Amino acid sequence: MDARDRRSAREATAGSSRAVRRRPRDRRAQIAAASAEAFGSFGYHGVSMDDIASRLDISSTALYRHYPSKYALFREEALRLGALSEEAVRLPEPLRERPAEERLAHILDALIAASITNRRSAALLRWQNRYLEDADRQILIDQLVTTDAAVRALLAQSRPELEGPDHSVLAAAAMSVIGSISDHHVSVPVRPLTNLLRAACRAVTECELPPPGRADTESIGVSEIPLTFKHELLLERAVELFHERGYPNVSVEDIANAAGLPASSAVYRFYRSKGDILAAAFRRAADRVSAAIGPAIAASDSQEQALTTLIELYVTGSFAERDLTFVYYAEISNVPTEARTVLRNIQRLNVEEWAKLLAGVRPELTAAEARLLVHAALALVVDLGQWLGPDNPRCSRQRVIHLMQIILFGRPAR
Structure with missing residues (x-):
């Protein structure tokens, strides 16, 4: 290639580069x-x-x-x-x-x-x-x-x-x-x-809703955590703060104060970072949902009965940890990458197990459609609590369970 050809090539490349970098109208x-x-x-x-x-x-x-x-x-x-x-x-x-x-x-x-x-x-x-x-x-x-x-x-x-x-x-x-x-x-x-x-x-x-519940009978009693159980107190107080203020607006010092620890350094005896606290709370909830699947299937006579049992257990657990249910959706991006991958995998497997049961009840659904409805049913629990109030008797456990059945089955469970 002579000098003229090389110069032409450079000019063509430069022209091409300028064309690529041209600012798009949108x-x-x-x-x-x-x-x-x-x-x-x-x-x-x-x-x-x-x-x-x-x-x-x-x-x-x-x-x-x-x-x-x-x-x-x-x-x-x-x-x-x-x-x-x-x-x-x-x-x-x-x-x-x-x-x-x-x-x-x-x-x-x-x-x-x-x-x-x-x-x-x-x-x-x-x-x-x-x-x-x-x-x-x-x-x-x-x-x-x-x-x-x-x-x-x-x-x-x-x-x-x-x-x-x-x-x-x-x-x-x-x-x-x-x-x-x-x-x-x-x-x-x-x-x-x-x-x-x-x-x-x-x-x-x-759908026809069940009668509204009463707040005093629908609430779930949560045992008071002894002050000596600092590991448990840290998890609970941290989730409360993350829900109230948002994860980025909560410091380790805030968590230590809420849990009654003398200094923020005391938190590091239990967790390496604020993100690890979040990951530990999420992992516990995810494992609870996962652990319920096998026993529910084994104790049920049909796929619909097994899924109905899982719905009831999920709603009961979510009502007991209202703050955590919201924080999971809102703050999971703040969990350290490796732990977040593990959590996502557990959630995916849980959803797939629910979806398999649903597909057995509604064979007209594809696997993807069944998974999508499972996600919709799970989201309902946090949305109703967040939008209408966590203690609203119009959103009692029985009503949330009923609405999850409606979303999944297209009707109440039999």
Whole structure:
């Protein structure tokens, strides 16, 4: 190759390089999508601007040209997702005079479509919204209240025989089913996924609820931990703090004080780090769910009976550890990588065992569809407690068990 050919080659390469680096027209939308997915996967505090820039193969300087800060990115995407849910419940003019059942089906379909489209980023909205500043969080709350009110109003019109608070329970259950797909990566094609979510929402909104429980009889007594059991106290107090403030806002010193230890250094006699405390609490809960599977199957005469037993045990355990159930979904990204891999594997195996039982009851479901419904049923427990209050008698154990059966079986257990 002579000098002219080499120069032409260099110019072609440089031209190609410049073409590749040309700023795309939708760069801002790309940044928003990548950041939302990162926040949903690793938590708001677990992601930096450099991380987001790396995902897009751009410099952090280029990123700052579009957004002045990580919070600006976080805020924009959280409020965009809230606005989408608000928009989904606005009925088009031709439908406004249609029967309530038809209008309800339309807005649930619109919410399902929005959830599927934004599946990879919606975990941000479900589990990270506590990190919005107060004024921005109020905007988001107003958006979600509008969405919830629209669903409740149509439920009230289509099911006037129900008491008002029960409209809230069924609306929250349907929204939980729709939102649960952001909590996992089970892959189902869009059309069958839409049909599956639609059928589950319809089963929930049309079901007959058991009578509401009483808070004093439904609450589960938890034995007081002796002050000498520092290992247990650390776990319990740490989870309480993580639930109240969020994992990044809790220090080892905070945990030591809450557990009555003289100094933060005393925590390290039991755990190497704050992340190890979180991992230990999660591992205990995961092992409890796993350990129940074999005995439930062995003691049951059918797959439906075994799965019903597992539902009851899961709800009872979750009610006994309300804070931990929420913290698992919201903070698992903060568990050290190796421990997180172990926890994810245990959860995956647990879900697969439940899904096998469900497929035996409903052979029309594919393996992936059965797993997806199991995830939806499990998410319901934390969503109802979080949205309607952990001690709300309208969300008693018996009612949550019943709604999990509705999601999984499409009917009450026999």
